[in-house]
Amino acid sequence: MIGYLVRRIGGALLVLFGLSLLLYGLFYLAPSDPAILTCGKGCTPERLAEVRHAMGVDDPVATQYAHFLQGLVAGRDYPAGPATRHCPAPCLGYSFETDQPVTALLLDRLPVSVSLAIGAEVLSLVAGIGAGALAGLRRYRWLDRVVNGLVLAGYAVPVFLVGLLLLLIFCVQLQWLPFPTYVPITTDPLAWAQNLLLPWVALAVIQTAAYARLTRAGIQETLAEDHIRTARAYGLPESRIVWRRALRGALLPLVTLTAIDLAAIMTSAVLTETMFGLPGVGQLLVGAVNQIDLPVVVGVTMLTGVLIVAANTVADFLYAAVDPRVELR
Amino acid sequence: MTALAVEDLRIRFGDTVAVDGLSFELPAGGALGIVGESGSGKSATALALLGLHTSAVVEGRISFDGLDLTTLTDRRWRDVRGARIAMVFQEPLTALSPFHTIGDQIAEVYRLHTGASRRAARERAVEVLRQVHIPDPARRAASYPHQFSGGMRQRALIAMALSCRPQLIVADEPTTALDVTVQAQILDLLDEVRETTGTSLLLISHDLGVVAGSTDRIVVMRRGVSVEHGATAAVLGAPSAAYTRELLAAVPHAKPPRTIEGAPLLRLDAVRKHFPQPRRGSWRRPEPVRAVDGVTLDVRAGETLGIVGESGTGKTTLARVMTGLLAPTAGTITLDGADITRRRGRSVQMVFQDPMSSLNPRRSIGESIADPLRLSGVRDPRTRVEDLLERVGLARTEYDRYPHQLSGGMRQRVGIARALAPRPKLIVCDEPVSSLDVTTQAQVLALLEELREEFGLTMVFVSHDLAVLRQIADRVAVLYEGRIVELGDTAEVYAQPQHPYTKELLAAVPVTDPAEARRLRALRRTIA
Numbered sequence: 001m002i003g004y005l006v007r008r009i010g011g012a013l014l015v016l017f018g019l020s021l022l023l024y025g026l027f028y029l030a031p032s033d034p035a036i037l038t039c040g041k042g043c044t045p046e047r048l049a050e051v052r053h054a055m056g057v058d059d060p061v062a063t064q065y066a067h068f069l070q071g072l073v074a075g076r077d078y079p080a081g082p083a084t085r086h087c088p089a090p091c092l093g094y095s096f097e098t099d100q101p102v103t104a105l106l107l108d109r110l111p112v113s114v115s116l117a118i119g120a121e122v123l124s125l126v127a128g129i130g131a132g133a134l135a136g137l138r139r140y141r142w143l144d145r146v147v148n149g150l151v152l153a154g155y156a157v158p159v160f161l162v163g164l165l166l167l168l169i170f171c172v173q174l175q176w177l178p179f180p181t182y183v184p185i186t187t188d189p190l191a192w193a194q195n196l197l198l199p200w201v202a203l204a205v206i207q208t209a210a211y212a213r214l215t216r217a218g219i220q221e222t223l224a225e226d227h228i229r230t231a232r233a234y235g236l237p238e239s240r241i242v243w244r245r246a247l248r249g250a251l252l253p254l255v256t257l258t259a260i261d262l263a264a265i266m267t268s269a270v271l272t273e274t275m276f277g278l279p280g281v282g283q284l285l286v287g288a289v290n291q292i293d294l295p296v297v298v299g300v301t302m303l304t305g306v307l308i309v310a311a312n313t314v315a316d317f318l319y320a321a322v323d324p325r326v327e328l329r
Numbered sequence: 330m331t332a333l334a335v336e337d338l339r340i341r342f343g344d345t346v347a348v349d350g351l352s353f354e355l356p357a358g359g360a361l362g363i364v365g366e367s368g369s370g371k372s373a374t375a376l377a378l379l380g381l382h383t384s385a386v387v388e389g390r391i392s393f394d395g396l397d398l399t400t401l402t403d404r405r406w407r408d409v410r411g412a413r414i415a416m417v418f419q420e421p422l423t424a425l426s427p428f429h430t431i432g433d434q435i436a437e438v439y440r441l442h443t444g445a446s447r448r449a450a451r452e453r454a455v456e457v458l459r460q461v462h463i464p465d466p467a468r469r470a471a472s473y474p475h476q477f478s479g480g481m482r483q484r485a486l487i488a489m490a491l492s493c494r495p496q497l498i499v500a501d502e503p504t505t506a507l508d509v510t511v512q513a514q515i516l517d518l519l520d521e522v523r524e525t526t527g528t529s530l531l532l533i534s535h536d537l538g539v540v541a542g543s544t545d546r547i548v549v550m551r552r553g554v555s556v557e558h559g560a561t562a563a564v565l566g567a568p569s570a571a572y573t574r575e576l577l578a579a580v581p582h583a584k585p586p587r588t589i590e591g592a593p594l595l596r597l598d599a600v601r602k603h604f605p606q607p608r609r610g611s612w613r614r615p616e617p618v619r620a621v622d623g624v625t626l627d628v629r630a631g632e633t634l635g636i637v638g639e640s641g642t643g644k645t646t647l648a649r650v651m652t653g654l655l656a657p658t659a660g661t662i663t664l665d666g667a668d669i670t671r672r673r674g675r676s677v678q679m680v681f682q683d684p685m686s687s688l689n690p691r692r693s694i695g696e697s698i699a700d701p702l703r704l705s706g707v708r709d710p711r712t713r714v715e716d717l718l719e720r721v722g723l724a725r726t727e728y729d730r731y732p733h734q735l736s737g738g739m740r741q742r743v744g745i746a747r748a749l750a751p752r753p754k755l756i757v758c759d760e761p762v763s764s765l766d767v768t769t770q771a772q773v774l775a776l777l778e779e780l781r782e783e784f785g786l787t788m789v790f791v792s793h794d795l796a797v798l799r800q801i802a803d804r805v806a807v808l809y810e811g812r813i814v815e816l817g818d819t820a821e822v823y824a825q826p827q828h829p830y831t832k833e834l835l836a837a838v839p840v841t842d843p844a845e846a847r848r849l850r851a852l853r854r855t856i857a
Contacts, residue, residue, distance in 0.1 A: 226418065226420060226423035226424045227423060227424055227425055227426040229418070229424070230416075230425065233410055233411065233415075233418075234415070235409070235411040235412060235441060236407075236437070236438075236441060245426055323427075323428070324427070325473070
């Protein structure tokens with residue numbers, strides 16, 4: 001188990017190293033010079049050279065990459081005019097646009113994204129597993145057909161349309177909820193949930209559809225297995241067969257999917273964040289890409305990488321915990 | 330006293346009649362066998378005894394302990410299932426839940442029916458596991474099914490059946506998925522359980538040999554109808570129904586020995602096939618699996634060499650190495666003096682165990698047979714393929730049909746035709762009849778013998794079934810842990826086995842003579 005963990009973390013670090021290398025290579029190849037953009041109009045060659053030096057883009061690319069890695073692991077110093085400023089580890093540099101440390105930017109945005117992801121995930125798991133289980137148990141009856149129809153609809157409707165409709169109905173027409181703004185959970189948990197409710201629902205629509213479909217298929221598959229027949233042959237009541245046996249088998253694939261989805265929502269729920277005006281990581285990324293704010297783009301991408309790799313590892317451990325046939329070694 | 334009486338049982342799936350007017354009685358403490366080939370309705374009968382049919386119409390009377398089971402409500406059924414009638418299924422791995430420990434599964438059933446405390450239920454689970462001879466039952470109760478071997482899983486399932494002290498145990502093909510020695514152990518266990526607990530046993534099998542030694546009475550079923558029933562010794566000793574006689578005749582019989590003095594065609598010299606294992610957890614590389622570990626063997630031209638072994642003895646690996654499908658780790662294999670790794674292909678062909686999975690489901694069977702001909706340069710093989718189809722007993726028009734449209738026996742004929750197509754010298758058959766019903770098996774064996782004579786073939790016949798080999802093989806090699814522990818003329822090996830493993834195998838072979846079956850059971854007790 002410990003050996004597995006060590007090897008797994010080693011592998012994860014290797015993946016992240018590869019990712020950073022790839023990212024750096026890509027941005028070096030990008031045709032635009034960030035220094036010219038930062039320097040702005042009426043830039044003199046002397047001023048440009050200064051900016052380049054300050055941004056650290058005048059070094060050879062290998063040196064730049066080495067500095068980047070050093071910043072990540074141990075922190076680094078940036079020249080700022082005559083003085084230097086220290087950027088503690090894990091340092092992802094300073095935003096070209098706002099001159100804030102990228103790490104701070106990310107930490108600022110992350111709680112929003114985490115709130116969004118966890119809420120949406122809980123909602124879609126509850127709704128998806130519930131609907132899927134009902135459909136699976138009532139195969140080819142009307143309830144199953146209704147769930148199937150909703151699943152298709154959930155897949156088909158784009159998230160911005162759902163979001164707009166929700167806003168229109170609950171904030172404009174009925175005025176049950178305020179227009180969402182982010183309130184930290186530490187400030188006011190109720191307001192936090194109230195404000196995030198609509199974004200959660202909007203995000204959950206598609207996820208719910210996916211989970212319901214998976215659960216339905218899983219339940220049907222497990223119910224057809226031999227050990228379910230054994231359970232029936234030994235007089236176990238149907239409710240117990242469903243809850244203790246069938247659902248257990250059906251939910252296995254959801255474990256992996258949920259972990260990965262959580263990580264994905266945290267960094268890429270751009271549409272939802274934009275529509276509901278939530279200052280999350282996804283929004284940060286879009287802004288940074290538009291402004292060619294390379295350190296921020298690199299930072300967000302690295303964060304995505306870390307989250308996905310971590311989620312995968314957690315998923316593997318969970319999988320081993322729920323399925324005794326899986327051994328981690 | 331009668332434990333179970335079935336009267337005029339009829340089971341229909343839509344328009345298909347699975348069981349049509351079946352009647353039998355099982356005395357308390359007695360053992361009844363139901364024998365039939367696939368499609369005879371024997372499993373449908375078993376499921377009806379526990380009310381497990383969901384889509385079938387069940388009519389007739391099933392009287393059990395003063396109840397008419399066919400009229401029970403779902404609620405009442407649950408009190409009967411497991412508590413008073415317990416079932417043992419065919420495939421013990423899939424029949425147990427993979428997510429719960431063996432002990433938990435048994436305890437759950439016991440608690441459900443007796444309302445015992447958790448602790449008492451756990452103790453009962455350990456007790457029944459001990460009763461079915463699971464070593465160290467207290468510890469093994471905490472194991473999951475995948476941590477048990479096939480035989481131990483079946484023991485666990487029997488323990489589950491015993492847990493609530495039922496009056497009747499229904500065992501549906503309980504040994505079909507098991508090796509022959511394990512099969513004998515499980516049958517002995519069922520017999521012992523019946524003697525010690527006094528429950529009745531309904532044993533369902535396709536194998537006459539399985540029921541011969543373990544039942545007092547048998548019912549022979551065919552297409553949903555009982556064709557004959559009576560005392561086991563009477564039915565098997567002097568069958569009155571034509572179908573029973575046909576079944577008995579289809580059971581493989583020893584045949585007069587042939588002496589083959591042909592020159593060695595295929596020579597294996599110190600052949601090894603090791604499969605390296607991936608490194609896991611520790612830095613040291615684990616020992617490789619020695620599937621074939623030093624086999625030296627001549628296959629004489631014109632003979633049929635039988636290779637017998639249980640699962641995991643390396644017989645399939647050996648067959649694949651012989652055909653050149655796998656390269657040996659060490660040693661040489663020569664065919665007519667030439668190294669087989671360099672000249673495989675046409676002269677050595679293989680017939681596989683499962684004709685369904687070894688035929689491409691998306692190609693017509695004619696095309697599948699034509700493939701090896703095209704490879705050897707035949708331009709328009711259709712006529713030759715049709716001739717072959719006819720030769721193996723299929724119609725020329727079957728050319729354009731697909732594997733799923735054929736029966737198991739027909740598919741295996743296709744597999745044989747495909748092996749014959751490039752006119753090989755040697756055919757290696759890997760368990761070619763083990764998935765077939767006994768009458769189909771007899772037909773396929775007869776076909777193989779005819780073809781061997783007609784085409785002057787040499788055959789290697791790999792099987793776990795000693796009875797089949799006794800009929801078809803001139804010489805037998807006994808494989809154990811990747812080595813040949815005994816090799817000799819078939820009659821000699823069967824009459825005077827030398828190696829202890831051969832003796833154990835031979836004592837485990839199911840026979841259709843009840844007296845002989847009892848003698849073997851006694852013999853097994855002395856060996857064990």
